[in-house]
Amino acid sequence: MGIKTTYTHCRICEPQCGLVATVEDGRLIGVRGDPEHVNSEGFLCTKAAGAIEVAYDPDRVTRPMKRVGKPGEFEPVSWNDALEDIARRFTSTRSKWGADSLATFVGNPPAFSYATSMWLAGFQQTLGIRWRYGINSEDASARLVANALLYGSVAIAPKPDLWRTRHAILIGANPLVSHGSLVTEARFREALDSIVGRGGRVVVVDPRRTETARRYEHLFVKPGTDAFLLLGIIRTLVDEELVDMPFVDNHTQGFDALVDAIQPFNLEECAARSGVSAAEIQQLSRDFAAADSAVVYGRTGTCTQRFGTLTNILQDLVAILTGNIEREGGLLFGWAAVDLGSFARASGLDTYGKVRTRVNGHPDVYGMIPSTDLAVDIITPGRGQIKALALVGANPVISSAGGGPDLAHALEQLEVSFSLDLYINETNKHADYVLPVAHFYERDDVPLGPALNMLRPAIWATEAVIEPRGEARQEWEILNEIAQRMGHGGAYPIRPLHWLAKLGYQVKPRQMADLLLRTSKVGDRFGLRRSGISFRKLVRDHPHGKKLMDELPTGQLNQKLLTPDKKLPLSTPEMLGELVELGRHSDDRRYPFRLIGRRELLSHNTWMHNVPRLMPQGRCLTALVNSEDAQRLGLADGGEVEITSASGSVRVQATVSDEVGAGTVALPHGWGHSGGWNRANSAGGVNSNILASSDREDIERLAGMSILNGIPVSLAAV
Numbered sequence: 190m191g192i193k194t195t196y197t198h199c200r201i202c203e204p205q206c207g208l209v210a211t212v213e214d215g216r217l218i219g220v221r222g223d224p225e226h227v228n229s230e231g232f233l234c235t236k237a238a239g240a241i242e243v244a245y246d247p248d249r250v251t252r253p254m255k256r257v258g259k260p261g262e263f264e265p266v267s268w269n270d271a272l273e274d275i276a277r278r279f280t281s282t283r284s285k286w287g288a289d290s291l292a293t294f295v296g297n298p299p300a301f302s303y304a305t306s307m308w309l310a311g312f313q314q315t316l317g318i319r320w321r322y323g324i325n326s327e328d329a330s331a332r333l334v335a336n337a338l339l340y341g342s343v344a345i346a347p348k349p350d351l352w353r354t355r356h357a358i359l360i361g362a363n364p365l366v367s368h369g370s371l372v373t374e375a376r377f378r379e380a381l382d383s384i385v386g387r388g389g390r391v392v393v394v395d396p397r398r399t400e401t402a403r404r405y406e407h408l409f410v411k412p413g414t415d416a417f418l419l420l421g422i423i424r425t426l427v428d429e430e431l432v433d434m435p436f437v438d439n440h441t442q443g444f445d446a447l448v449d450a451i452q453p454f455n456l457e458e459c460a461a462r463s464g465v466s467a468a469e470i471q472q473l474s475r476d477f478a479a480a481d482s483a484v485v486y487g488r489t490g491t492c493t494q495r496f497g498t499l500t501n502i503l504q505d506l507v508a509i510l511t512g513n514i515e516r517e518g519g520l521l522f523g524w525a526a527v528d529l530g531s532f533a534r535a536s537g538l539d540t541y542g543k544v545r546t547r548v549n550g551h552p553d554v555y556g557m558i559p560s561t562d563l564a565v566d567i568i569t570p571g572r573g574q575i576k577a578l579a580l581v582g583a584n585p586v587i588s589s590a591g592g593g594p595d596l597a598h599a600l601e602q603l604e605v606s607f608s609l610d611l612y613i614n615e616t617n618k619h620a621d622y623v624l625p626v627a628h629f630y631e632r633d634d635v636p637l638g639p640a641l642n643m644l645r646p647a648i649w650a651t652e653a654v655i656e657p658r659g660e661a662r663q664e665w666e667i668l669n670e671i672a673q674r675m676g677h678g679g680a681y682p683i684r685p686l687h688w689l690a691k692l693g694y695q696v697k698p699r700q701m702a703d704l705l706l707r708t709s710k711v712g713d714r715f716g717l718r719r720s721g722i723s724f725r726k727l728v729r730d731h732p733h734g735k736k737l738m739d740e741l742p743t744g745q746l747n748q749k750l751l752t753p754d755k756k757l758p759l760s761t762p763e764m765l766g767e768l769v770e771l772g773r774h775s776d777d778r779r780y781p782f783r784l785i786g787r788r789e790l791l792s793h794n795t796w797m798h799n800v801p802r803l804m805p806q807g808r809c810l811t812a813l814v815n816s817e818d819a820q821r822l823g824l825a826d827g828g829e830v831e832i833t834s835a836s837g838s839v840r841v842q843a844t845v846s847d848e849v850g851a852g853t854v855a856l857p858h859g860w861g862h863s864g865g866w867n868r869a870n871s872a873g874g875v876n877s878n879i880l881a882s883s884d885r886e887d888i889e890r891l892a893g894m895s896i897l898n899g900i901p902v903s904l905a906a907v
């Protein structure tokens with residue numbers, strides 16, 4: 190006992206920052222950034238320490254809880270009783286209605302546990318669960334579908350080579366607050382600074398003058414109109430003959446059809462629709478083409494809009510038409526020791542549209558169907574109606590456009606449901622059971638998923654820092670045991686593990702991860718390569734991580750592309766169809782303002798509002814309203830504003846600020862709590878997704894994305 194220092198890494202968001210943890214008598218008392226860590230080099234944010242307060246939060250669920258009354262009324266039960274009852278009821282529902290009555294819903298946090306990811310996939314396979322809902326329709330599905338249409342697989346994802354590029358357009362991303370997404374780089378800011386340091390430009394296209402926009406160059410864009418801006422850039426490239434024609438001739442097809450398809454979008458219209466002047470569009474286009482290397486990096490701001498997939502495709506086309514792909518400083522397909530993307534492709538898991546939702550027909554994207562369909566799929570009678578649900582680290586009542594009262598109501602119709610979570614939240618308070626899970630400081634990990642997105646390839650593994658609190662167990666153990674109690678060997682992700690289980694050998698996720706590491710490009714091949722790695726060697730010999738490459742490899746275009754002819758298709762039918770829709774679409778004129786989101790440094794989606802450190806006195810939810818608009822509306826700073834969309838209405842405090850342009854209003858998501866987290870409940874605020882629509886005509890057509898940015902709204906002073 191006494192004071193001990195160990196190494197771990199944060200698992201709240203994508204950089205997975207390396208941490209030095211101090212443990213006193215078995216209690217975690219502090220974390221600081223690990224200055225020697227190969228990737229984060231000492232960087233961390235307040236949330237890593239906030240997570241300690243989550244671990245010891247008196248409101249955390251630390252015993253299995255059984256619903257005994259109204260939503261949110263739970264009583265502790267034994268693990269045995271909970272698991273037995275869940276297994277029995279899942280079995281009975283399955284035999285009564287078939288396997289198509291079972292569903293899972295996975296949120297964001299489980300993505301940062303290798304063990305949960307593996308065993309959840311196993312649970313789904315073992316039980317024959319087809320309906321696999323998830324939160325990617327509020328996040329990245331549009332990006333993944335763009336990957337499928339351009340590169341031949343959802344699992345082939347371009348990353349911006351920020352450390353070497355000379356020009357970066359950041360569109361719909363705010364990495365100085367989000368710390369980067371689909372890019373694992375704790376030193377994101379330094380990477381962007383390095384571009385300016387090399388004499389290049391960083392241009393941030395955003396309807397709000399964000400933290401990132403303030404540090405670099407900012408172009409205001411009208412919410413939801415990025416496709417027009419990008420078309421303007423592409424028009425200029427074509428009209429001014431700035432396209433890299435040798436590259437286009439060698440590596441693409443469909444250029445002429447693309448040129449035809451963009452004819453209806455002239456520069457003046459693109460400027461008028463996007464709010465960026467024609468001169469600025471032209472200059473941006475010329476500078477991009479003239480730069481030695483250049484990238485476009487977009488993230489949730491361009492995914493969660495009406496033309497999300499189209500916008501993601503156009504982003505990449507700007508880079509492709511200038512030859513900025515798979516070359517130094519351009520978009521790169523990345524490299525990881527354990528290439529789970531290749532694994533997914535080889536096993537046929539990189540699906541798009543293999544499963545379609547029962548009522549609305551929305552496609553799965555990389556095995557996940559949109560959150561917005563869950564409620565309708567529960568309440569609509571008929572074959573495949575959902576009767577049993579497993580929620581894994583998810584809070585869609587707040588986080589999804591398909592949430593709110595409709596989903597809350599639908600959840601009450603289920604025959605049986607359980608949730609694996611740290612808290613009773615606004616969603617699982619409707620479940621029959623909430624089962625306590627280990628916090629990330631309470632389990633080992635290896636960032637196999639995030640490694641695919643690293644700009645500086647590295648790998649590390651860490652052990653649990655503290656014991657699970659109370660009766661908490663790891664997700665995989667719980668899923669495994671439910672599968673066993675339902676008469677299966679376990680929740681095994683691959684078939685041979687079921688055979689081994691029959692012989693009495695129960696494989697665990699740790700052994701699977703170790704196998705992947707040891708047989709990887711840098712593995713020890715079980716002793717055949719002495720300098721190679723294993724899970725144990727990473728923990729023991731590389732507490733600050735092991736650097737694998739200084740920078741990403743280039744020149745893999747032909748090797749990586751999975752399109753049939755190994756060419757980049759510049760004008761797929763899907764994209765051409767969306768261009769036609771874009772030209773045709775007009776928003777409802779009764780709602781003249783446009784709502785966008787606003788991620789805050791001290792929030793993490795819906796789940797960190799119970800942390801004292803992150804909720805200082807007086808912190809509350811406010812909407813940013815432009816000063817001209819405020820004046821016209823008679824709205825004072827700090828006054829209450831009513832925001833109304835076709836889907837709903839909320840009242841919230843206004844902050845008058847020219848951070849947003851006229852006509853734009855910015856409201857963070859993830860507030861308006863009524864779960865088992867008392868501080869969060871008393872923080873007030875509203876669920877901004879009440880304003881988002883889950884109607885079929887308001888769902889992005891190619892990827893099933895929710896429209897969370899650019900929502901037409903009206904404002905009124907209260």
Ligand SMILES: Nc1nc2c(c(=O)[nH]1)N[C@H]1C(S)=C(S)[C@@H](COP(=O)(O)OP(=O)(O)OC[C@H]3O[C@@H](n4cnc5c(=O)[nH]c(N)nc54)[C@H](O)[C@@H]3O)O[C@H]1N2
Nearest residue numbers: 296297298327328582583584588609614786794795796858
């Ligand atoms: N309007 C609007 N809505 C948005 C967004 C937006 O920008 N605007 N962003 C979207 C995005 S990008 C995302 S990813 C989603 C997130 O949506 P969700 O994943 O639904 O919400 P979270 O708040 O991330 O967390 C869900 C639950 O996970 C629990 N949890 C935390 N750690 C663990 C763990 O280790 N294990 C388990 N089992 N549970 C854990 C938390 O207690 C919480 O109850 O929200 C989306 N919603």
Ligand SMILES: Nc1nc2c(c(=O)[nH]1)N[C@H]1C(S)=C(S)[C@@H](COP(=O)(O)OP(=O)(O)OC[C@H]3O[C@@H](n4cnc5c(=O)[nH]c(N)nc54)[C@H](O)[C@@H]3O)O[C@H]1N2
Nearest residue numbers: 361362363367370412413488489490788789790793794898
């Ligand atoms: N502190 C904190 N960090 C987080 C999270 C968190 O909740 N809090 N969540 C994590 C998760 S799950 C994710 S997926 C990542 C997301 O990472 P990012 O996507 O980088 O995060 P956002 O802040 O949502 O950035 C979206 C940006 O798009 C802008 N935007 C909105 N509408 C439009 C539009 O129409 N056009 C353009 N061009 N821009 C628009 C917004 O103003 C915002 O600046 O962040 C992660 N990091």
Ligand code: SF4
Nearest residue numbers: 199201202205206234
């Ligand atoms: S940036 Fe993300 S991973 Fe790093 S310390 Fe903050 S929350 Fe954790």
Ligand SMILES: [Mo]
Nearest residue numbers: 297327328329
């Ligand atoms: Mo996300």
